[in-house]
Amino acid sequence: MKYEAGGDLDFQLSKMLNGGLELGENVQGTFLEIELDFGEQQVQHNLGYTPSGFVLVMKQGQGDVWAAKVSDWNSQSLWLESNVKNLKVRLFVM
C-alpha cells in the first residue's frame, strides 16, 4: 500500500509493515507479463533507468528464462533468453 503524507503515521506504518508492502507499490520496479520465444529477445521495460535484474514471479510451463546480453541493457529495454517457445512468464524487473 502507498504511504499518504499528512495521515496517521502510526496507523499507516502498522498497515504497511504487517503484510502491507507490495512489489508494485513500495519497491522500485515494474511487473512484466510476457510470452517468450525460443532464444534471445529484447523486451521493453520503460523504467527510465537500467535495471539491475529481475525476479521470476510466475512461469506457466516447462522451460527456463535467464538474462542475456546484459551489457546491452538500457533505460528502456533488456534482453532475455528462453530455452523453449511460448513460455508465459511474469517478472518483476528492478
Place this chain on the structure above:
Amino acid sequence: MPRPDNVDSVGKLYRHVASPVSIQPDQSGVISSPHLLGGMVRGVPRDQLSAASGEVVRNTRIREGELRRRPGTSIFGGTKPNSEPILGLVMFVNESGDIWLCRITQNSFYVANPALEGWTSFEIIDENDEPGSFPPNARFSYSQFFDSLYMADGVNRIWEINFGHHKVRELKEAPRASFIMTFAERIVAAHIDQFVGGVRPSSVHWPINADPRDWTGLGSGQEDLAMQDIGDAIAGLVPLENDALIIRRNSVWIMNRQPFEAPIFRFRQFMHGIGCDLPYSITRVPGGVIFADQKTRDVYFFSTSQGPQRLASTINEDLYRDIEKLEFAQGEYDPFEGEYHLSVVFGEDEDYLTRTWVLNLSTRSWSYDDSPEISTLGVVSLPGAAVAIDDLVGTIDAQMVTIDEYGDPIAVTPNLFKGTEEGEVLRQSYDADHDWDGTEFEGEFQSQNLGSLTNKRSFKDLTLRVIAPSDGDVTLQEKGDGGDWRFTKTTALSAQSHIQNVRIPKKGQTGNDLYWRVRATAPGLRMLSYWVRVVEKSRQR
C-alpha cells in the same frame, strides 16, 4: 474592612466552589457563549460540555460561522408526473456538459433537463424486452460509464440508462447486483444474485475493460470473498484514486488493480471489527468515505491513511434509538455546504424517512431535521446563477462523476433535492421560508444543563442575540428540575440587517438543573450568541 475579592460591584457573594461541571458562570455571574456551533451533544459527562452545544439542535444549519434555522423546501419541476413514492433522485452530467435530474419510482423513470420542458418519461425495458419496473421500496446504486448511467437495484440485472434514446434497459449480459461502481475502466458489481445458485452477498463481478456488456471475456472475472469470512456481506463499493474500498458488514477491504490480465484485481482485508449495516449510508466525501454502523452504534469517517474516526459519539444514542428498516436509510454528501446527511426511518410503524441527521464536516457538529417526511435524498445541482465550479476539488455525487474532468465550467446553483412518498420532488434552499406543504417548522436550540451541582440557581435576564433576515416569531423558554417549559416569551421580529436581542428579562427559572431553549419560525433566523446571568441560591443539604 476592605471589600473581599469575591464580591462583585452589587454586593453579591459568589461562592467559587470547586466543581466538576465544565459550564460555569464567570466572575460576574454570567454564563455565555459567543456562538452556538457546538452541535447536538448528549450522553457526555458534564465536565466535558461546551456552552456552545445543545441537548437538542433541531432544524438548523451552520452557515458562515452562525447557527441558522434551516432552509425551507419547495416543489421542483412543476406538476408531478405521478404520485408514486420517489425511490431515487440522481444527477447525471454527460460529456457535453448537459445536466439531467433523474426521478425514479417503482414503475417510472422521469428526467428533467433545461432543454426539455417539464418531465420526460424514459421507457423501462427488461431483459426480455418487455416493459419493466423496479422493486418496491428499492434503493439504487449508480455508476457512470462513458455517456450512460448505470443502476443496480439488488433484484434485477444492471440497468443502462441511455439519455439519447430515452430508454432504461436491463442488460441481459450483466449480473443481478446490489452495488456497482466505476473502477479500472469498467463497472464493478457486488452482492450478486446468481438466480440459479442463490444470492452471493460477498461476491464481486466485473466485465472486460470498457464494455459493460461482456462479463465473460478476457479481462472479466469474479471473486467470492466469502471464502475468507462467511456472513460478512458486502454493503457497498467506493472507488478511490488507485484503489477501491469494499465495505462489508464487519470489515473493510481494499481492491487494487494489478498490471496483469489475470487476476486483474487483488483483494485484501484492511480492517476488521468495523463495518456497515446501513448500506446506503455509505457516501464518498473529500479524503475518504463516511458510513453508519448500527452494530457499533456510530458513524465513521474512513480513509486508508487514517483508519476509522468516530463521528457520532455525541448523538449515537439518539441517532439509533427507534430506527427501523436499516436498508432504507440513506446518506448523501452536499459538497457546497460540506455536510453529510443521513436520513433514517425513525419511529415505530414508520415506512419512510422521518428524520435526517446533518453533520457539518468543518465543525464536526450534528443537528437533525424532523421534517419534511421524505422517501429519498438526492444531492444535485442544476444550471442557474453563474457559480462556476470547474475548479471544485472533489466529486459532486458520491458515486457519479468528477466535475473537474469537464472542460468548460458548468454554471450551477447549489441545491439539495429530496423526494416524497407522494411523488413530489422538493428543492431545499433559503428561497423557501417554510416547508413545501406549508409547515412552519421550528428551528430549535436547547441549551445544556446550566445548573450547579451543589446550589440552586436562578436564571436572570436571558438574552439571545439574533439577526432576522425576514419577519417572524422567536420564542424563548426556560425550565428546571424536570418541570415544564415556563417563562415563555415570544417576540415578533421584523426583518432587519442588524443584531436584535431576544430576552427573558428579570428573574426566571430556579432549580438545580436549568435549561433554556429557543424555537423560531422566523425564516433564515441567524442565532449568534447568548448570555444569561445566574444567581446562586443556598447550598443544597
